[in-house]
Amino acid sequence: MASKDSSGVGVCRRWTSGHLLHAGLVLTLCLGVVDCLEVSTGKIPYIEAMNGSTVLIPCTYASCIGIKNLYFSWHYNANGTLERLAEGSIVDEKTEPVVTVVHPRVDFVGTTKTNNISILLWNITFDDMGEYICFAKNPKEKGRNHTAIFTLIVVDELREIDTTLTTIIVSVVGGVIGSVILIMVIKALVIHFLLGKDEEKNKECLVSSGNDNTENGLSGAKADNKGTPKA
Template identity: 70%
Template sequence: MASVDNTGSSVSGRRRPGDLLHAGLVLTLLLGVWCVGGLEVSTGKVSFVEAMNGSTVLLPCTYSSCIGIKDLYFSWHYNDNGTIVKLCDAVIPTEGVNPKVSVKHDRVEFVGSPKGNNISILLWNITFEDEGDYVCFARNPKEKNRNHSAIFTLLVVDQLKEVDNTLTVIIVSVLGGVIGFVIIFMVIKALVVNFLLKDDEKNKECLVSSSGNDNTENGLGGAKADNKGTPKA
């Protein structure tokens, strides 16, 4: 039975501000958990690569989902100055099942593995025309078709830039010289200390020997002389 306040209105029929706040916090937490645990794709910590004209490059991409996948759809696209060109696509039925990849570019090869959530591709014999952004896309029906994408940028050059290691060589040389000087100093110090200790021991031995000789000459010799000078009764 609903209680009635002093105004005569039913308390159970009204929502208190505290209840609304509690419901809002619960909804926020649920949305936060959903966002954290949702589908994500990644092209790695470095989202670009610089490669020589005519070489073969790996375009990396992996996906993750805390609740698992079912009929996960993925694709690779190339952004050709605003024109989106599909390179390949496929559906992964479930975890650990190899997809049947449909490759739509003659120099593209799928090298991913569902066991590692890997959907990477190789691009063979690249040219300057291949330079640009490559989009890895995935959609997971198990998460109400939640989708995510990541961009990997390819830079094509005639030759790779040579890294100037002059500063590194200088630093290593200086550190090596300092370490060598410290080692030599420690060796010399050890030799000097060892020499001083041996010299000190020799001095102590000489003092002991000299003290023994003095006692013999002054003590025993004097006693004999006194006995010889004692007159007989």
């Protein structure tokens, strides 16, 4: 039976209500402060591509509580003016995106299976150089939204990476390792040679010592075996 305090309210019931209130406040704070939805254009948010080529402009989304009617869009920042490229929505985690592509040289290549909302830009020109903005909004998180930017750099030809320093470093490291191995081999041969000579000396010493002992022993034995001369 639950006990009662002076106010007549059940103590167990009051504590339970307090715990529920505390849990509700914590949940509300988490949902209100933590930004669960996130979109990303990868660890390297830019690409350098040749004029006339086709490039992948990546973007993925993530949510700690799942998605519901997720809205996403792609825009190009044309000197401060946002030009819409594509937009779409995803009902839930098991439904593929429904997409509307506006730009004639853009294809949507994303899929819900990998939380991917990337696009392809065909036959790029120098006019396509700049920032591409990936935006997403998740109504399940009270309309939380997030933005990621990917930068496209268009060039006439790709720059050759100077590998001179890398080659020098690799050569130096390889030379040092080779020298260490050579020194170890020479050391092992010298030690083996010295040990061999020591073993030969020890054998010679043992043989000579054995010969001396044998000669001394035989002469002593002969001397001991001689009988006492008769008177």
